[in-house]
Amino acid sequence: MxxxxxxxxxxxxxxxxxxxxxxxxxxxxxxxxxxxxxxxxxxxxxxxxxxxxxxxxxxxxxxxxxxxxxxxxxxxxxxxxxxxxxxxxxxxxxxxxxxxxxxxxxxxxxxxxxxxxxxxxxxxxxxxxxxDKNPDLTGYQPLKIMLDQGVFIVAADNVVDGEKQQESYFALQSGYSGGVLYSNEFTEEKELEKKLKIIGEKTLKNSNAQNLAIKQGILPFLKLGDFVFKDISVAFFSGNLKTQNVSYFGADMLRRFIWIFDADRNTAYIKPSKYYSEPYYKIN
Structure with a gap:
């Protein structure tokens, strides 16, 4: 019994x-x-x-x-x-x-x-x-996150044109199809249009239906936590309308990991997904 x-x-x-x-x-x-x-x-x-x-x-x-x-x-x-x-x-x-x-x-x-x-x-x-309770986090790497008006922010290291690593902050943005989209401030400070190899250019519409000129280039290295991406496809805006105040970690990069966000929104836990080594998204 x-x-x-x-x-x-x-x-x-x-x-x-x-x-x-x-x-x-x-x-x-x-x-x-x-x-x-x-x-x-x-x-x-x-x-x-x-x-x-x-x-x-x-x-x-x-x-x-x-x-x-x-x-x-x-x-x-x-x-x-x-x-x-x-x-x-x-x-x-x-x-x-x-x-x-x-x-x-x-x-x-x-x-x-x-x-x-x-x-x-x-x-x-x-x-x-x-x-409803914490899941098994075996195999995941913790990643500090910050919240800014409900937006998740993560830090990553960037290498532009052989320069030393420089930390920059990225808003997680699942609505942007590409990988990394840099803010106007980072773009201008690092002279991305001059220093990166440009591989594409297109006019896009933002959520307010405004036309934006966007260029795509190759970044030598990007490091998120212990994960390093080489020759990564990144984008930035050019032209007169420059409204990109923050850098984006877009959907193409998000899909390369499985993400677990804690209830307090202080930490994300990541591990590679089946898309980790997929070709980078390109502007068509």
Whole structure:
């Protein structure tokens, strides 16, 4: 009888362990963006791009699906929405209207998905995992993160034109398809247009539909934690409209790791994903 009781206790504990986490499937587009299927206000089925650099949600003017049950005020803001994504139900979600989003998406959803929880971005299995308690971190490297108005910031070392390593801060930006995008300040200080080998140039639109001239070059080295990337593809803006105030660690770099963010948002834990050695994203 004692053995049977112990077995039942073990099975019950195992059940609780399973219930201590939730899984949300996603798909990755060819532009490196993460897309989740959602239902807003129980009526509007939307494909939303996960944007790690924002907390709330937004709706794109170029959406393919109807969002008739999200009611916006004169300031193009909608409050108190309900969003169902996988097993997670979010309440009181704010949406902004008319913000451009990634290809194949109807809008964006931010980190309110994981409010107060430890969460994993598992690129190997195309899923988010939300934890009620700390997961096994064996094989992961800790990486200090900072929060600035809800944006995750990490430090990385850069080597430009044979110069010594210089630490720079990057905002994690899952909406930017490329790898590294430098701020105007870093670009001008390091004279990237002169010192880097330029391999591409294109005009892009930002979320406010403004045209931006962007150039792509080759950076000799970038170091994140103990991970070193050689001849990495990076980008920076040129021309008269220079509004890039922060540097981005974009989706092409994010996908090269599996990420676990602690509930306090003080530390991220990373290890290489199956995309770690993939060719770098190039501007077409």
């Amino acid at each position: 004692l053995k049977k009781t112990n077995l039942l206790l073990f099975l019950f504990a195992s059940y609780l362990g399973i219930q201590a986490q939730q899984t949300i499937p996603f798909r990755i587009t060819k532009y490196n963006n993460i897309i989740v299927k959602s239902q807003v206000n129980k009526k509007d089925s939307l494909d939303l791009m996960f944007q790690i650099a924002m907390k709330d949600g937004s709706i794109s003017p170029e959406r393919q699906r109807k969002a008739d049950h999200i009611i916006f005020n004169k300031e193009e803001i909608s409050d108190h929405n309900t969003v169902d994504i996988g097993p997670v139900t979010l309440k009181d979600v704010r949406f902004f209207d008319n913000q451009l989003s990634g290809y194949e998406s109807d809008g964006k959803i931010g980190t309110s998905l994981f409010e107060g929880k430890t969460f994993k971005i598992d690129y190997d299995n195309s899923q988010f995992v939300i934890y």
